[in-house]
Amino acid sequence: MLVFRINIYSTVLLLFVLIFLPSISHSTPEHAIKRIITLSPHATELVFSAGAGHLLVGRDKNSNYPAEVIQLPSVGDAYLTDLEAIVQLQPDLIVLWQSGSHRSLEQQLKQLGLRIFISEPHNVQMIAEEVRQIGKMAGTTSIANKAADDFIWGMNQLKQQYAHRRKLSVFYQVWHQPLITLNKQHFVSQILHICGATNVFSDLPNLAPKVSLEAVIQANPDIIISPDNHRSHWLPWHQINAVKAQQFIQINPDWMQRPSFRLLKAAKQICQQIDPFRH
């Protein structure tokens, strides 16, 4: 009788184990990420900031910072992605920039059973938060949190120092032909705000609106900031305050237009170069 009962108990136990073991193994804490592929230059920088750079096994073709990533294999970019190359690298995490990639890419990667982290930071806080998240997944929490804290601290320092000073208006020129600028939803506007400046086209509805030369003349910015040196283009328009006073700032687009920790370098440069223009 006892033997029988033990038999029943053990059978029930065995059944339990058989039924629940797979789900138990599923719910155990995830193994730390070992192999990462990034599909945009800013994502590559975020992974390095999170202290997980050594886990990177592949990158998009435009990733160029830090310099050592150039030796890693490229899997194309977010529009022309080499899915076979991705599968071959056996990643357990792909960092994807959704708004800068092909619509179907996320779906395709999911169908291949790949884990995806979507990086879409719209402001300074989100950049820091994403680095923390990547650090958590890669098991490098302490490095990631320290880096994120430093980044936020640096931005706050600049804000305390410059944000309250006399407001100057800025035309941020992303591209010259056609003239393309950025609105307030873009983190470039946040950087300008930190430095005590305002974006003249912050209220336009599109993130990266094309504007006419006449509209810039009408807006009459105090400063023109651009990744390229297009000073000579503007010289005929001496009615614009920025041209009249020769207030141009040239900024490295990799610092200013990538949502990564190098944005702090851009912010420092902009804050420091704007300040003398207040006279």
Add this chain to the structure above:
Amino acid sequence: MPSLFRTFTLLSLLMILAMTSLVFALAMGSVNINLTELWTVLSVDELTSNQSLQHQIIMNLRLPRAINAFWVGGLLALAGVLMQILLKNPLAEPYILGISGGASVAALSIILFGFASSLIPIAAFLGAIISTLLVFLLSGGIHQRSSEFLLLTGIVIAAGWGAIINLLLSFSQQQELHSMLFWLLGDLSAHPMNHWMLSSLPLLFIISLAMSRQLNALMYGEYSASSLGVNVPRVRILLYILSAACTAIAVSTAGSIGFIGLIVPHLMRMIIGTDHRLLIPASTLFGGTLLCFADTLARSLFSPQIIPVGVVTAMIGVPLFLLLLQQNRRLH
């Protein structure tokens, strides 16, 4: 045969429309300039004026752009009229034989490889000429074969250029892509026409007008035309050269602005009939007027944002065209 009175009335009406479009183009924009200020700017002698903001905006921004729009529109509409006769096909338009494809490949290469943007018009013009010669030689050279042969050759060459354009676009970086797509959609602001290009429209227009009797004859078929004493092979070669020249100049100034070259000739045929002595001046005038209006709206409708001019030409042209098509159907 149109009566002298009707011809005169129609052409004066189109003239008035053209003038209105130019004034509209000079008066509208992000900066508010009213008609009195506009008149002051236009009437003041350039040397004595003190380069006010209004003066500078009108003379350096709006006027060159309005002239670009008017000339390009006129050239495209003229090219459309000539192409439709040459190819005996109502779907013919200036870009159908791959002229704009060759120009686009050359212009996009200049942008992609980072050469000075002032080289774009020259490169585009050379690209257009190369494509024109290629199609001309492949379709029989001086002994041109049938219109169908020319049309097929041109369409296939155009498709080839299209593939190269896609290849160039896929190689481009995010930043250059803006310039490339903007050029492909048509951009009237970048390259003001020089005197050479400006004088080309009147010249090409007068030659075309001088051929209008022969073109009228050609409409009844090549056989009837040659029996009426028209040297058909020579006229066809001349037609090809004229339409290619119009297209090449238009494309190298403003990229490929669609729609004008297809729809304006049809629109004018519905209104004034098929006599080329009237059709050629009417189409040229209306093509310029339409593009000038469209470009003004493109840069002022959602000011300070700008939209592609091709979108606006379609927004005006499609309803207008459909309306006239319906009315014509009722008459028939």
